[in-house]
Amino acid sequence: MIGIIGAMDIEIEAVAAAIEDPVFEEIAGCTFACGHIDSVMTVVARCNPGKVNAAICAQIMVDRFGADRIINIGVGCSLAAQVQIKNIVIASDVCQYDIDMTAIGDPRGYINGLNVIKIKTDDDISEKLARIAINSGEKIHRGTIASGDKFIASKQLKDDIAASFGAICGEMEGGAVAQVAAANGVPFGVLRSVSDGGDDGAAMDYPTFKKAAAAKSAAIILKYIKGEKAQLELE
Numbered sequence: 030m031i032g033i034i035g036a037m038d039i040e041i042e043a044v045a046a047a048i049e050d051p052v053f054e055e056i057a058g059c060t061f062a063c064g065h066i067d068s069v070m071t072v073v074a075r076c077n078p079g080k081v082n083a084a085i086c087a088q089i090m091v092d093r094f095g096a097d098r099i100i101n102i103g104v105g106c107s108l109a110a111q112v113q114i115k116n117i118v119i120a121s122d123v124c125q126y127d128i129d130m131t132a133i134g135d136p137r138g139y140i141n142g143l144n145v146i147k148i149k150t151d152d153d154i155s156e157k158l159a160r161i162a163i164n165s166g167e168k169i170h171r172g173t174i175a176s177g178d179k180f181i182a183s184k185q186l187k188d189d190i191a192a193s194f195g196a197i198c199g200e201m202e203g204g205a206v207a208q209v210a211a212a213n214g215v216p217f218g219v220l221r222s223v224s225d226g227g228d229d230g231a232a233m234d235y236p237t238f239k240k241a242a243a244a245k246s247a248a249i250i251l252k253y254i255k256g257e258k259a260q261l262e263l264e
Contacts, residue, residue: 030070033072033100034074034076034083034086035074036078037243039239040246041247042247044071044247047067048063048065049065056093059074059076061089071254079202080125080205082202083202091215096215098154100217102249103200107197107226107227109196109198111197113223114242116167119150119220121155123148123219124146124175125175126196127177142212148211151217151218157256175199180231199227221246222245225238
């Protein structure tokens with residue numbers, strides 16, 4: 030079972046629409062659609078923005094739907110000069126920039142329990158997503174995606190996150206999905222299509238580009254699922 034999580038309807042509606050005879054469930058404020066896409070069992074969920082919402086959704090996917098891999102898709106902001114609006118970012122690892130227990134000696138972003146700052150994504154999932162994006166003609170980047178419960182819309186915050194974590198993309202859910210997946214031993218990936226620059230113009234750029242950016246990430250994930258069908262047929 031492949032689990033696909035997006036924060037907003039615009040990020041997952043095209044994927045959910047591809048499910049044949051979907052079964053819908055509302056659980057803990059999250060909307061789940063479950064069924065087959067090209068003969069591949071898939072559950073697609075809108076978790077709503079923010080890390081707690083994303084974590085709730087990811088745990089339900091593991092516990093109720095038995096997802097054996099989870100991919101978080103959607104839009105994000107650029108944190109690096111080379112990452113431009115409408116580019117694709119495939120996470121090599123994910124961090125949470127708003128975890129801060131430095132006052133008692135932990136490094137910024139340190140995740141107690143997992144005992145890491147950055148959670149590595151699954152190599153196979155990430156490589157397949159990258160290859161699909163490149164073959165689709167997209168400009169891609171691979172690196173750290175940083176998550177936090179704040180819409181990044183200032184150059185000061187953008188520069189701080191980039192400098193502190195070496196992150197190239199920012200958003201609000203991937204770090205939480207990663208933490209839940211890692212805690213449960215479930216392979217995961219994080220894919221973002223860039224909707225804005227994360228700077229003082231982000232609030233204006235985001236509504237302009239979010240629809241086109243979201244469509245790019247959905248198109249890539251649908252091709253990923255088709256590729257999994259081909260893999261199943263070979264086995």
